[in-house]
Amino acid sequence: MQDILHVLKTQGSDIIHSIGQHIGLSLISLLIAALIAIPLAIVLMNHQRSAKIMLQITSILQTIPSLALLGILIPIVGIGTVPSIIALVIYAVMPIFQNTYAGLTTIDPNLEEAATAFGLSRRMKLFRIELPLALPMIISGIRIAMVLIIGTATLAALIGAGGLGTYILLGIETNNNALLIIGAVLSAILALVFGAGIDWLGRLSFKKAGIVLATLVVLIGGFAGYRKIASPETTITVAGKMGSEPELLINMYKDLIEHDHPRMKVATKANFGGTSFLFKALKSGSVDIYPEFTGTVLESLVKGEKSASHDPAKTYQVAKSALKSQYQMAYLKPMAYQNGYDLAVSKSFAAKYHLRTVSDLVAVEGKIHAGFDPDFYQLKDGYPGLSKTYNLKFASVKTMEPSIRYKAIANGKVNLVDGYTTDPEVQEYHLVTLKDDKNFFPPYQGAPLMTEKLLTAHPELRPTLNKLAGKVTTTDMQKMNYRVTVKHEKAATVAREYLKNHGLLD
Structure with missing residues (x-):
């Protein structure tokens, strides 16, 4: 409990920001899913065969593992909010469509006949009879979708969309139960709060519920537009794999870039995923820079290349040359330590x-x-x-x-x-x-990896990031990892302290 209180006290503003990200991501996804599923159910309510096909399609989409879906979307739409919303919408469409269709098709036929007998048009019958009667079922589907979205949205942190999943991932990676509990409990609270809000919405009349939803759409759209105008787009996106060490490195890159180039903005995406996941994001332009290891480059990323020797310098040169020729990527100078x-x-x-x-x-x-x-x-x-x-x-x-x-x-x-x-x-x-007595593992030195296109556009990045070349010994990294993983200190703080102590920052 003391650890939880300490995190709440020292990271309160960051937690509030993550809650806001989670709420925004969830509400936008829910609204889009509702705008797709409800009209679709209305269109298909009198076409039973087509409705069954659509139900099967939405059910199949919901069985796709969320991580696999995110991996598929990254090369197409990049990282961050957009692929996260697309994935969440895909998962949310099925319960809303299913409940809306069920609500519209189980109305008492006598009421339908009476409406027709009184001369109500198709439009009037829909808005005065069918939708009001189906509203409880529609609200139930929206509530199910909302809970599903809030829970699944925690995975959005893996691709840089933020939210409460950031604390869950950090808690797991740094063995910090306080962060894990905060992320999980706040996600559960959000699900309960929004579930109660949707129940309240269901008790309103059809007209009032429509007004509330329309107001919500306007507010979310207006806020998103304001943020787009008020916050300039980030110039550089620096991402890292899972764990404390990549997070330390990307924070070093961020501090060095922003120190040397104050007009250049940098966003960090920690705990982004595994090697292939991150490399795809770099190729697609969703990520600008990430730290990669020489041995991993030769064994897993480039084609037809093997480590020239167990000499770290030669291995780096082979990796650098292969990345440039095969992928038009720039591999800057490595640090001193080897993380084999x-x-x-x-x-x-x-x-x-x-x-x-x-x-x-x-x-x-x-x-x-x-x-x-x-x-x-x-x-x-x-x-x-x-x-x-x-x-x-x-x-x-x-x-x-x-x-x-x-x-x-x-x-x-x-x-x-x-x-x-x-x-x-x-x-x-x-x-x-x-001991690796057959010398299977190649040398593993970390260095910044980016596209040649980025380096051509921003040649000033080379001397800035090369300040870390030959720096950071194995002992240095062990100590920093210990502070983040065991002592639960923030990676950004530990990274900045190292740079200051070694004269790389003022």
Whole structure:
């Protein structure tokens, strides 16, 4: 409780901003979904076969996993609010359409006949008889859609749309239960509040409910328009993968750019997702810069290239050349530290089976229950390549987010995890890292990755970001990661402090 109160006290304005983002995202999505689903149900109310086909289509769309849907939308419409709203609308259409159609088609036929007998036109019958009688069912569908939207909108933080999902993701990634609870509880409260508001709307007359909805549309549209005019568009978008380390790096990039170029605005998108997810966003122009590692470039991003050697300098040059020739991307100078993959086991497990190297795992592979990061599990420089090089086949492998896998090994749920050489959890949980005795893992040095087009438009970015070249040692990064992940300090604060202490900021 003390941690929660501390977060509320120190990050109150940020939390309020995230609540506003979540509400705006949810209301806009709900209104668009209602404007699509309700008229569609009205049009199809007398066409049963077409209505059934539409119900099947909306049901199928709702079964698409939200992360997969976001991944599909990013190359088409970019990142941020637009793909998030599209995904939420897709999920919300089905319950509103289903309930509206059910409400309109279950009206007592005697009332329909009476309306016709009194000479009511089709339009008058719709607005005076059918829609008022169907309103309770329509409101019920809207309420279901609203709860669904608020819950699903937490995933919008993965693609830079903000909202309360930011705190849930940060809580998971930094092992900070206070952030996790704040994000989850506030999302639940929003669902309850808006559910109650929609119930109140349902008790109004059809005319009054229409006035309230019209007013809401005008207010949201006016506010969105005002923000568009009042807030200039951000020039540079800097994104990072999941975890504390990428968040530290993107905040360093932001501070350096804004310090050297005060007229240039920068937005950071932390915890954006995995490698392929982020690289697609960079290619589509949705992201301008993100930190990438040399080994990952050669093993997972470029085609037909392998690490020239285990010399970090040579590996960087090969990665830089391949990115430029294949994708017209600029890869600036790397930092000093290497954040390579490693495999870790508990001290007791290592002692019991005399494990010191990765090759030692062959003798006990049938006893290994691994917990791997999704990236490590699927990319060539991770488990697929490792298992081939060492001829390993573990008893079971589960994928889980970085902070969760360390908790899993600490609680005995798994007995082997992947990690990075700069992870503070190795020390926190007293784990033993196994030596890569066949030198499978290539060098991993982090450096800013961007398109050549951006660098041509803004050549001033090169000297600014190259200030980090050769800086940030492994010890530096371990200490900063520890402060963010274990001590729960803000990544932006820790990053700025490092830059000031090393003379890179005033």
